[in-house]
Amino acid sequence: MANQQNLRLRPQAKTGLVHNVTPQSAGWRYVGFALHKLASGEVTSGEAGVNELCLVLVSGKARISVDGVDMGEIGERMSPFEGAPWAVYVPMGSEWVADATTDLELAVCAAPGGGDYTARIIAPGTHPRITRGKGANVRHVYNIMPEDDGAANSLLVVEVITPQGNTSSYPPHKHDQDNLPHESELEETYFHRLNPPQGFAMQRVYTDDRSLDEALVIEDGDVTLVPRGYHPVATTAGYDLYYLNVMAGPKRIWKFHNAPEHEWLLT
Numbered sequence: 001m002a003n004q005q006n007l008r009l010r011p012q013a014k015t016g017l018v019h020n021v022t023p024q025s026a027g028w029r030y031v032g033f034a035l036h037k038l039a040s041g042e043v044t045s046g047e048a049g050v051n052e053l054c055l056v057l058v059s060g061k062a063r064i065s066v067d068g069v070d071m072g073e074i075g076e077r078m079s080p081f082e083g084a085p086w087a088v089y090v091p092m093g094s095e096w097v098a099d100a101t102t103d104l105e106l107a108v109c110a111a112p113g114g115g116d117y118t119a120r121i122i123a124p125g126t127h128p129r130i131t132r133g134k135g136a137n138v139r140h141v142y143n144i145m146p147e148d149d150g151a152a153n154s155l156l157v158v159e160v161i162t163p164q165g166n167t168s169s170y171p172p173h174k175h176d177q178d179n180l181p182h183e184s185e186l187e188e189t190y191f192h193r194l195n196p197p198q199g200f201a202m203q204r205v206y207t208d209d210r211s212l213d214e215a216l217v218i219e220d221g222d223v224t225l226v227p228r229g230y231h232p233v234a235t236t237a238g239y240d241l242y243y244l245n246v247m248a249g250p251k252r253i254w255k256f257h258n259a260p261e262h263e264w265l266l267t
Contacts, residue, residue: 006225007205007214007216007224007225007226007227008203008216008217008218008222008223008224008225009021009222009223009224009225010219010221010222011035011221011222013037014037015037015038015039016036016037016038017034017035017036018035018036018037018221019033019034019035019191019223020034021033021034021189021223021225026187026189026225026227027227028187028227029187030111030112030154030186030187030248030249030250031110031111031187031188031189031246031247031248032051032108032109032110032111032246033107033108033109033110033189033191033223033246034046034107034108034110035058035105035106035107035108035191035223036098036104036105036106036108037103037104037105037106038060038062038098038100038103038104038106039100039103039104040100040101040102040103040104041100042100042104043097043098043099043100044097044098044100044106045095045096045097045098046095046096046108047094047095047096048090048091048092048093048094048095048096048110048113049092049093050092050093050112050113051092051110051111051112051113052089052090052091052092052110052111052112052113052114052117052152052153052154052155053089053090053094053096053108053109053110053155054087054088054089054090054108054109054122054144054145054152054155054157054246055087055088055090055096055098055106055107055108055109056085056086056087056106056107056109056144056157056159056244057074057075057077057085057086057087057104057105057106058080058085058105058106058107058191058193058244059077059078059079059080059103059104059105060075060078060100060101060102060103060104060105060106061073061074061075061076061100061101061102061104062074062075062098062099062100062101062102062104062106063098063099063101064088064096064097064098064099064121065096065097066088066090066094066095066096066119067094067095067096067119068095069119071088071119071121072121073101074086074088074121074123075101075102075104076124078102078103079195080105080159080161080193080242080244081161081193081195081240081242083124084124084125084129084142085124085142085144085159086121086122086123086124087121087122087144087145087157088119088120088121088122089117089119089120089122089145089151089152090119091113091117091118091119092113092114092117092153093113094119107191107244109155109157109244109246110155110246111152111153111154111155111156111246111248112153112154112248113153113154114153114154115152115153117151117152117153120151122144122145126144127142127143127144127146127149129141129142130143133166133167133168133170136165136166136167137166137167137168137170137171137265138163138166139160139161139162139163139166139168140160140161140162140163141158141159141160142158142159142160142161143158144157144158144159145157145158146158146254147252147253147254152252153252154248154249154252155246155248155252156186156245156246156247156248156252156254157244157245157246157247158244158245158247159242159243159244159245160242160243160245161240161241161242162201162233162235162240162241162242162243163235163240164235164236164237164238164239164240165235165236165237166234166235167232167233167234167235168232168233168234168235168241168243169203169231169232169233170232170233170234170262170265171232171258171259171262171263171265171266172204172206172230172231172232172258172259172262173230173231173256173257173258173259174207174228174229174230174231174256174257174259175188175247175249175254175255175256175257176227176228176229177257178249178250178251180251180253180255181255182255182257183255183256183257184249184251184253184254184255184256185249185250185251186247186248186249186254187226187227187247187248187249188225188226188231188245188246188247189223189224189225189226189245189246190203190223190224190226190231190233190243190244190245191222191223191243191244192218192219192220192221192222192223192224192241192242192243193220193221193241193242193243194218194219194220194239194240194241194242195239195240195241195242196238196239197220198220199219199220199236199238199239199241200217200218200219200236200239201217201218201233201234201235201236201239201241202215202216202217202218202233202234202236203215203216203218203224203231203232203233203234204216204230204231204232205224205226205229205230205231206229206230207228207229207230208229208259212227212228212229218233218241230259
């Protein structure tokens, strides 16, 4: 399991490979996450290996190819707060190349591959935007690779926009036990962006017995690791929060358990 003091990861560079989370670095088994920041005209590439990948254009445009097949120029928004994402699924064993045609933030979401899946573009509108919660618990969800798409072996990917002053991943829920149909075991990363970028947000990662109990101050560009436990997020006045979630576990099912003492908030 991830060490408690390492649950929040700062960007390791301003350009190039900004984040590189692997199962080995995180101390878990399934989820990987990397972020590349490129200037227009720069190129990055990689290999899926034993994993399957989802390339998410957090901001900017790029020409993507998979195993030498040109997928074309994709991308639309220049900020993650400007609408739905473009993404590309890369199956196990494939190679990919991204040629930035504008300044680009490219997330590489990884989880164990398998099955007979092919490379494909996931365009905005593939899955409808969902608004969850009420009052100060409203947030807007863009599913990129949801559990019901039947299109991957283990990878689950979703974006969430939480407006200023609201909570998200709330009431607190967890998914750390392989106990279906009640709960599924999923590791999770959060990649955070704030608008305006000088803001901050809060995230708590904790278990029922408090053997893990960390309160984190989240700044623009940070990654949070959630190896287990509840993981609610709270925004601050004046600052909207974007996060990109990557989840994976032994089964590609998202079934969570709400903290019982806070479940009354759902009524």
